[in-house]
């Protein structure tokens with residue numbers, strides 16, 4: 001297993017971290033004997049970063065990780081978990097939640113403690129509630145060793161958060177399709193320039209890059225002189241960036257653990273050849289050709305007076321075009337625009353056809369017309385019940 005030093009913390013971290021959100025079993029139930037063998041086996045092979053969070057497996061992941069790390073395994077890893085902003089109403093809640101996490105994880109400190117899934121708005125709220133004071137206090141008394149944040153939002157918000165506290169690291173969604181979305185490449189470089197360690201999540205876009213690979217993309221993967229699975233191509237692309245310290249992978253099977261550990265033993269930074277990078281560029285372009293709307297998520301059309309998350313709606317519609325998985329896209333639509341991580345729902349069907357966004361869009365997208373397509377493809381009678389259920393799972397309702 002290769003390691004890279006995170007200069008902000010001085011830790012030599014394995015370039016593969018174990019994300020404990022898709023463990024084997026019938027979610028939310030965890031197949032504990034199997035998951036224990038997978039995680040301990042990975043640690044025995046050099047993996048030294050374990051990531052969990054309150055909502056994973058409906059609250060069962062943290063106590064499970066606490067049990068897995070008994071028998072001497074806790075001392076062999078850096079342990080990461082997260083403060084869930086949607087459960088925080090007061091400054092006192094932060095101390096209470098961290099105390100509960102230490103208990104569930106059977107440890108006296110968290111090595112890498114993140115404020116979970118921040119965006120510009122939730123950061124503002126958490127700052128107002130005193131999160132920086134909380135982090136300072138938890139660092140000072142040793143309950144946490146390093147403070148960071150995970151992010152799902154737009155680039156500008158990301159930069160604001162990076163500059164808003166003395167973070168040691170951040171965790172961003174980054175993969176061959178998200179170079180211009182969320183923090184993107186610009187955000188990655190921005191944070192790295194400021195000295196933050198970089199942890200990458202969703203390197204396979206929630207598994208989409210390995211499931212139902214379009215024929216046009218598979219042909220390109222198959223054209224390489226070295227035969228690789230789509231997962232290997234995608235992981236090697238992320239690890240090729242020297243700014244990236246580690247990739248988190250939510251591994252569900254022994255085969256995934258074996259494959260990822262094998263690749264993590266070889267994938268040094270800047271090791272891809274020009275021919276390999278060309279294959280990756282062509283595969284990315286083939287995915288882009290399947291997109292339904294040429295939205296770049298620039299955000300110039302926002303805010304919509306009716307509350308529609310225009311780039312969010314188009315992103316899910318484009319995922320449907322790329323991967324053709326309607327069930328998954330409808331689920332993601334409920335999650336992204338159903339008011340789960342935002343104060344209010346932001347469905348396409350809220351559009352009142354005022355036309356404000358049309359003049360603002362540099363891509364000349366006829367937004368209201370394309371939103372009708374989003375409604376037709378993604379909104380169905382279970383859209384709102386699914387959003388309600390996800391909110392309950394996240395504990396925000």
Ligand code: SF4
Pocket residue numbers: 303304305306307308310350351352353354355356357358367368371
């Ligand atoms: S046309 Fe629809 S989506 Fe565009 S700004 Fe008006 S209400 Fe919002």
Ligand code: SF4
Pocket residue numbers: 294295296297298299300301302310311314360361362363364365367
């Ligand atoms: S202005 Fe156009 S390209 Fe930019 S986010 Fe809005 S719809 Fe997408």
